Amino acid sequence: MIRRLPGSGRIALAVVLLLWIVAAVSPFFRGRAAEIRLGERLQPPSLVHPFGTDDLGRDLAARVVVATPISLAIGLVAAAMSLAVGFGVGGAAGYLGGAADVVLSRVIEVVLCFPVLFLLLALAAFLPPSPATVVLAIGLTTWPADARYARAEILKAKSLDYARAAKAAGATPARILLRHLLPNALPPLLVSAAFGVSWAILAEAALSFLGVGLPAPAASWGGILSAAPAYIEEAWWIALFPGLALFATVSAYNLLAEGLRQATTNPE
């Protein structure tokens, strides 16, 4: 699969790996990220503080590094949840067909009618604040897109010869689903997953930026950015660097998804 990735996709994969390496070494920076030095507050980027310092004199570079595993992990888990719900509902609708399809398709349509951020904010603010709440809120609001996709994929695969042959040979529905349809749906699933992670990271950042994401002191990139508007006149670096990390991560996952799509749809 990696061999088939276009150049941009390989670069994106390298960036994603690099981000996870940063996440792995981030515990070493925890001390500096939490250390408050009021004498050094709001200092612009320098050799000592490459990203500058925040309003409490904490080193922004260390804070951005320490936030990496938080943003990445929440994105991954929330995307996995969204995929599981989406492929469950969409797959069932596509596979069962008939009345089940009609009902499940209506359910998907209902959730799609709501502005995602409306539901996301309501869930995140009304449930007790915790990482689990953030994951749950993202997973429960973003699944309809995955569901639509899964439904279309299963419908397409169901009519293909190998699925019909398996059915003619007397395979049980479960066997057809697990042994025939699922392996063939794997490449699109991977593409969905990569897009889903970038979406979930953005959603978490938006929630934390708005102040209803992770409870303090755990700060994701969005959480660090939430302090930026208050200091916009004097400390542009608080806005620039955490956002840059976010932008790089989201781009990398999007680019990876795009590359995976090309690699799986063009056999050449």
Next chain:
Amino acid sequence: MIAYVLRRLALAIPTLFGIVVLVFLLLHLAPGSPASAVGSGESGRRVSAAAREEMRRLYGLDRPLPERFARWIGRVARLDLGDSFVDRRPVSARIREALPATLALNGLALFFTLAIGIPIGVAAGGRPEGPFDRTSAIVLFALYSMPVFWAALLLQTLLSVKLGWLPLYGVSSDPPPTGLAGVADRLAHLALPVTCLTYASLAFFARLVRAGVVEARSQDYVTAALARGVSRRGALWRHAFRNALLPLITLLGLLLPGLLSGSVIVERIFAWPGLGRLYFDSILSRDYPVVLGLSLIGAVATLAATLAADLAYAFADPRVREGS
């Protein structure tokens, strides 16, 4: 055509019912409601006894579930969204006040999305893999991946703080200038929020237009038009684009929830007194009637927009209304 319209309307009824049910479920998540009686230890998220009492009275939360649901349906059917907890005024009045600001913002954003997105998409799709297509693909991709609140902060830093060209936030200066200067002042205040709301949907939309045009330009009728001596530009716009446009009509309805989502963040950053900010403020102040009312209206508006888009599609494409 009439049969198609009726069928499409009938399909919307269960969806409408589903929306009403989903908002009802949302109500039961709210602190102070039966479902969330346990948990939540943080004081900031607890609600006062008075608010709890108010919730009980308003939504009949001490009643059994079927009765509660019947009550909710009754209120929705009478279009009665209740009164705001914050200032005791009807929810509908508060929504009506905030609506114009959001309509102005989103209307302009939608206009620019189409006015910029369509030419870019057609130009890029007209010569796939050409220099313009490659460049625009990179730019659109970057815009697509850029979080809106980050873009807003950067634009504010650069254009408002460093260069001083545009106001940082708000609807108008205080006191607002009169006459022509007042109009210019309003436009200057609109520039940044509209830009932030436009760029993401623009990136999304231009890519769709491009994909549609790429597919349409390889069709026989485009080749036939070129063979008849129609100019390349004419074939692209009058033949390829017009056919690529059709499926895009149905997507217009789905742009609405995205714009409303973006509105929450953009209105918050730019202190814009619209629906997005009303929603966010109501979430923070636990003003449930407003939260539920806005959720309901946002979803119903999306449903109506999708419906209108589907009907417009059928009107434009006889194959849809007369086909199976």
